[in-house]
Amino acid sequence: GAGVSQSPSxxxxxxxKDVELRCDPISGHTALYWYRQSLGQGLEFLIYFQGNSAPDxxxxxxxxxxxxxxxxxxxxxxxxxxxxxDSAVYLxxxxxxxxxxxxxxxxxxxxxxxx
Amino acid sequence: xxxxxxxxxxxxLSEEAFLTINCTYTATGYPSLFWYVQYPGEGLxxxxxxxxxDDKGSNKGFEATYRKETTSFHLEKGSVQVSDSAVxxxxxxxxxxxxxxxxxxxxxxxVTP
Numbered sequence: 001g002a003g004v005s006q007s008p009s010x011x012x013x014x015x016x017k018d019v020e021l022r023c024d025p026i027s028g029h030t031a032l033y034w035y036r037q038s039l040g041q042g043l044e045f046l047i048y049f050q051g052n053s054a055p056d057x058x059x060x061x062x063x064x065x066x067x068x069x070x071x072x073x074x075x076x077x078x079x080x081x082x083x084x085x086d087s088a089v090y091l092x093x094x095x096x097x098x099x100x101x102x103x104x105x106x107x108x109x110x111x112x113x114x115x
Numbered sequence: 116x117x118x119x120x121x122x123x124x125x126x127x128l129s130e131e132a133f134l135t136i137n138c139t140y141t142a143t144g145y146p147s148l149f150w151y152v153q154y155p156g157e158g159l160x161x162x163x164x165x166x167x168x169d170d171k172g173s174n175k176g177f178e179a180t181y182r183k184e185t186t187s188f189h190l191e192k193g194s195v196q197v198s199d200s201a202v203x204x205x206x207x208x209x210x211x212x213x214x215x216x217x218x219x220x221x222x223x224x225x226v227t228p
Contacts, residue, residue, distance in 0.1 A: 033215050043159075043204065043218040050213055091159065093216075100214055101147045101166040106159040 002026075004107035006092050012113045013082055021077045021110045025094030032075050033095075033104065034067060038088035046090075049075060082114045117142045121205045121219035128195055128226050136190040136222045138179075138205035146207040148172075148181050148188040149216065154201045162190075162203070195226045 005024040013019050025032050034046040045059045049069040060066070064082075069075040079086055089109040095102040121138045128134060140146065150162040150172070163172030168183035179190045188205060202223045206216040 031213060033213075042220040043216075045215050045217065048213045048215045055213060056211075056215075093159075095214070100145075100208060100210065101164065102214065103161050103164070104208075104214075104216055105161075106151075108158040 004092055004094055004105055006090075006107040006110050008110055009108065010111045010113075012115060015084060015114055016081055018078065018080045019082055019112060021079075021090050021092075021112070023075045023077070023092030023094075023107060025073065025075070025092070026105055027073075028096065029094035029105075030072065030097050031095045031102075031104075032069060033093040034075070034077050035091040035093065036061075036088045037091055037109070041088075043091070046077070079112075082112075084114045087112055087114045117146070117207060117209060117211065117217045119205050119207055119217055119219035121203075121222055123220070124202075124223035126222060126224045128224070130197055130226055130228055131194045132226075134190070134192040134195045134199075134224070136203055136205075136224070138188045138190065138219060140186050140188065140205075140207050142186075142207055142209055143211065144209040146209045147214075148179070149206040149208070150177070150179055150188070150190050151204040151206060151216075151218075152201045153204070153221075159204070195224075197226045197228055200224055200226045 032049040036044045093106045095104045147166045149164045152162045163174040165172040165181035205219040208214040
């Protein structure tokens with residue numbers, strides 16, 4: 001597709017369940033980023049990938065959060081044993097390369113509600 | 116570490132008013148600076164950017180100048196329109212964390228007719 005594609009667009013899950021959020025970046029973009037947007041917290045950086053490797057995982061909120069990227073393309077963010085405070089919009093973004101000044105393009109986000 | 120501070124909203128203006136949204140930053144290294152906009156019901160999109168000191172980014176009538184001496188990147192528009200109503204985010208990136216964006220908390224702008 002032409003832009004960053006995320007699925008599902010909306011997810012309601014019960015507390016304690018695991019969820020997987022998928023991101024399909026713009027074709028050819030080697031850098032991929034995950035963010036979380038929640039009311040009162042703004043935009044929180046979670047993790048980035050350069051190719052398939054994630055040099056910086058320090059933004060992941062807890063060990064319940066993990067992410068992987070395969071084939072230098074699709075990425076999956078997994079949240080295990082979801083908690084209500086995980087409710088947020090999870091945004092994926094990509095750029096041509098992880099270099100300064102490159103435009104980072106965002107997907108529309110996956111709205112996660114934990115009940 | 117890196118951080119961005121922008122003025123808190125919401126900002127409410129009448130159509131054709133002058134807009135300024137202040138943004139200051141703290142960074143290790145030499146950052147690139149960005150303004151992103153999020154229109155109601157839409158995703159984040161780049162509004163403008165500047166990659167070195169004294170550069171001016173501009174788009175859709177908006178402007179911001181990279182001021183290294185004051186570590187600022189204030190967003191301005193001479194005459195706002197109702198369609199400019201959105202949330203505006205100031206951001207920076209450096210070579211740390213693969214040039215991931217560090218965002219400010221966002222400023223909500225409402226323009227009334």
